[in-house]
Amino acid sequence: MHTIKAKSILSAQNGMNLCRGCQHGCIYCDSRSTCYQITHDFEDIAVKTNAPELLEKALRSKRKKCMIGTGSMSDPYLPAERELRLMRRCLELIAKYDFGAAVLTKSDLVLRDLDLLEQINRQQKAVVQMTLTTYDEALCRIIEPHVCTTARRAEVLRILYAHDIPTVVWMSPLLPWLNDTEENLRGILQYCIDAHVKGIVCFGIGMTLREGNREYFYQALDRHFPGLRRRYEQTYGEAYEIVSPNNAALMRLFHETCEAHGILHTPEDCFAYLQELPEPFEQLSLL
Numbered sequence: 001m002h003t004i005k006a007k008s009i010l011s012a013q014n015g016m017n018l019c020r021g022c023q024h025g026c027i028y029c030d031s032r033s034t035c036y037q038i039t040h041d042f043e044d045i046a047v048k049t050n051a052p053e054l055l056e057k058a059l060r061s062k063r064k065k066c067m068i069g070t071g072s073m074s075d076p077y078l079p080a081e082r083e084l085r086l087m088r089r090c091l092e093l094i095a096k097y098d099f100g101a102a103v104l105t106k107s108d109l110v111l112r113d114l115d116l117l118e119q120i121n122r123q124q125k126a127v128v129q130m131t132l133t134t135y136d137e138a139l140c141r142i143i144e145p146h147v148c149t150t151a152r153r154a155e156v157l158r159i160l161y162a163h164d165i166p167t168v169v170w171m172s173p174l175l176p177w178l179n180d181t182e183e184n185l186r187g188i189l190q191y192c193i194d195a196h197v198k199g200i201v202c203f204g205i206g207m208t209l210r211e212g213n214r215e216y217f218y219q220a221l222d223r224h225f226p227g228l229r230r231r232y233e234q235t236y237g238e239a240y241e242i243v244s245p246n247n248a249a250l251m252r253l254f255h256e257t258c259e260a261h262g263i264l265h266t267p268e269d270c271f272a273y274l275q276e277l278p279e280p281f282e283q284l285s286l287l
Contacts, residue, residue, distance in 0.1 A: 001080055004046045009054035015069040016055065018086050021045040023078045024106060025146040027220035028173050031073050034212035045078060052089040059097040065124065067275055068094050071104030079146075081109060091116040095123065102274045104129040104170065106147045108156050117165050125277055127198070128160050131170040134179045135187030142224050143178070150191070157195035168199045168270055171254075173207035176235075177228060180205050180244040182253065189257050199264030199273055202254060205244040209236070 009016045021042045022031060032042050040046060048054075059068075070076045076087040087103075091113055094101050101120050103110060110117075110128055120126040130153050134140040140149045148156075157167050169192050174180045185205075192200055209217060221229040236242050244250070258265035264273060 001045050001047060002040070003049045005050050006048040006054060008058075009048065009051050010058045010068070013069070014066050015072055016051070016090070017048075017070065017072065017074045018051050018076050018090070019045045019047050019074040019078065019080075022074050023080065023146060024075060024144060026106075026144045027217055027224075028143065028175060028207055028213070029216075030208055030210075030213050032213045032216050033210045035210065036073070045074070045080065047080065047084060047086070049086070051086055052093060055090050056093050056097075059093060059099060062099075065099055065277055067100040067102050067125065067127075067277060069102040069104070069274070071129070075105050075107060075147075076103060077105045077107035077109040088113050088116065091120065095119045098123050100125040100127075100277050102127045102129065104131070106131050106144065106153060108148045108152055111156060111159060114160075114163060114165075117160075118163055121165055125166075127166050127168060127274055128157075129168045129170055129201075129274070130157055131172070132188050132191060133171065133174060135184045135191075136179070139179060143175070150188070154191035154195060157191070157197060161196045166198045167195060168201060168264075168274060169197050171200050171202045174205045174244060174250075175207055176242060176244045177231065178225070180246050180250065182246075182250065185250050185253060186257075189254070192263065193257075193261050197263060199270040200254075200258060201267055201270045202251075202265070203267060205247040205250045206242045208240055209238075209242055210240055214238070 020038055021040065021044060022029065023043055023045060081087055091101060095116055117126040117128065132150050132153060134143050134150055137149050137151055160167050171188055218229045255265055264270050
């Protein structure tokens with residue numbers, strides 16, 4: 001871990017990342033791709049120590065309240081956050097200035113800040129997004145080695161529901177010949193149903209691979225699943241979008257199950273929900 005001073009913190013879409021790089025070690029991580037121009041070792045995270053100060057400046061200058069998102073490129077609840085507490089300080093500012101929050105993570109450390117999420121949700125809206133990819137716990141520990149397993153994340157979702165915090169699940173990626181099975185899909189969907197999630201973001205059954213990400217993924221396949229790399233190379237070559245042979249059948253099951261349980265299940269509907277803030281209540285005067 002090393003520290004940097006960022007020049008800005010919020011993107012044009014009001015998203016922020018508190019670090020560059022990640023410590024979770026997921027074998028499929030797109031953020032490793034060379035197009036993101038991370039020049040240091042990916043696990044040697046660059047921590048934006050001035051993120052809270054930049055965020056406060058940005059929030060004070062905004063004319064309209066909105067949802068502030070985090071976690072798209074780097075999980076805001078990396079192990080280092082236990083001591084850094086940057087995410088907690090940012091949530092305090094979001095609450096102070098009466099904005100909404102949409103947090104994306106794989107970590108149960110998010111429960112540390114449950115009090116702030118509840119406060120934000122009372123004032124505006126707080127949504128926690130949790131990535132679930134692998135129902136099998138042993139396989140999950142290989143694919144996502146340095147973060148709590150899917151069963152624990154599902155427990156976190158249930159705890160959040162008990163505290164009236166809405167949740168959205170990212171069911172991505174599902175890796176061909178590893179977790180692109182009906183058993184895996186049904187297991188994840190049942191976790192979502194039990195936790196009363198608001199929506200599930202799924203772009204299809206498959207993954208993306210590009211320079212930087214591809215090499216790391218293939219090295220992991222060589223270590224843990226000998227021979228599978230060759231199958232990928234023969235089937236997909238250097239394609240960016242890797243679509244599972246089971247995509248059509250599994251996506252049909254996905255949409256039917258979500259529809260039956262009232263779960264948002266298109267990316268467009270999920271993103272619209274994540275971005276919307278409730279209209280401010282106005283007291284009607286009696287004439």
